[in-house]
Amino acid sequence: xxxxxxxxxxxxxxxxxxxxxxxxxxxxxxxxxxxxxxxxxxxxxxxxxxxxxxxxxxxxxxxxxxxxxxxxxxxxxxxxxxxxxxxxxxxxxxxxxxxxxxxxxxxxxxxxxxxxxxxxxxxxxxxxxxxxxxxxxxxxxxxxxxxxxxxxxxxxxxxxxxxx
Amino acid sequence: xxxxxxxxxxxxxxxxxxxxxxxxxxxxxxxxxxxxxxxxxxxxxxxxxxxxxxxxxxxxxxxxxxxxxxxxxxxxxxxxxxxxxxxxxxxxxxxxxxxxxxxxxxxxx
Numbered sequence: 001x002x003x004x005x006x007x008x009x010x011x012x013x014x015x016x017x018x019x020x021x022x023x024x025x026x027x028x029x030x031x032x033x034x035x036x037x038x039x040x041x042x043x044x045x046x047x048x049x050x051x052x053x054x055x056x057x058x059x060x061x062x063x064x065x066x067x068x069x070x071x072x073x074x075x076x077x078x079x080x081x082x083x084x085x086x087x088x089x090x091x092x093x094x095x096x097x098x099x100x101x102x103x104x105x106x107x108x109x110x111x112x113x114x115x116x117x118x119x120x121x122x123x124x125x126x127x128x129x130x131x132x133x134x135x136x137x138x139x140x141x142x143x144x145x146x147x148x149x150x151x152x153x154x155x156x157x158x159x160x161x162x163x164x
Numbered sequence: 165x166x167x168x169x170x171x172x173x174x175x176x177x178x179x180x181x182x183x184x185x186x187x188x189x190x191x192x193x194x195x196x197x198x199x200x201x202x203x204x205x206x207x208x209x210x211x212x213x214x215x216x217x218x219x220x221x222x223x224x225x226x227x228x229x230x231x232x233x234x235x236x237x238x239x240x241x242x243x244x245x246x247x248x249x250x251x252x253x254x255x256x257x258x259x260x261x262x263x264x265x266x267x268x269x270x271x272x273x
Contacts, residue, residue, distance in 0.1 A: 094267070
């Protein structure tokens with residue numbers, strides 16, 4: 001099952017990447033797709049029990065989240081540039097470590113949350129141990145705004161319940 | 165179209181410039197990693213977007229050029245995932261090695 005799913009996913013990807021449809025490239029593609037999906041199919045499809053509509057729903061929930069993240073990235077870049085070009089740099093930053101507990105369960109949603117925190121203005125995830133996040137914040141105002149509404153956004157994408 | 169591509173690339177270069185200044189001016193290891201890990205993402209996205217637009221225009225929007233543009237977008241996706249992960253790995257290594265972070269009150273060199 002995992003083999004077939006990853007095979008079906010990888011065939012259009014090969015044709016998109018190669019852009020050639022002659023015999024040599026097609027046969028080469030089929031051989032490499034077979035090898036890859038035999039070896040790594042169980043990595044690509046982590047939970048084979050999950051139904052197809054649930055998977056599709058996750059993808060559809062993920063797209064608006066991605067756009068929100070893109071806007072946050074632009075904001076965070078402008079924030080960093082503003083700090084590094086300000087004339088008196090030591091007065092406008094106050095670096096500190098912040099910890100908070102998350103109630104997300106799955107590893108993958110924790111990973112997405114950590115990456116999103118790194119991409120948003122002024123904060124970088126340093127370490128995750130079980131459910132504790134250690135975060136380095138650049139200024140006071142971003143340190144007080146953690147974790148914000150990001151956790152509930154991630155929970156909504158992956159259909160998880162969070163308790164406050 | 166070429167003009168838009170040029171503007172995008174110049175904006176990307178400006179962000180790279182700001183990043184470099186940030187790396188040089190910020191006081192300690194952690195805040196420098198902030199500058200290095202963040203502004204990279206946007207400037208790479210802008211420059212690659214500019215390159216893709218320029219190439220599409222240069223080859224008059226034929227099918228093969230869309231293939232090239234798609235490959236460039238795949239690079240953007242990898243930077244999107246890879247840049248925060250790398251920053252995170254460096255910061256984690258520093259914090260387990262016991263690097264102290266700079267703060268206003270202490271005046272140590």
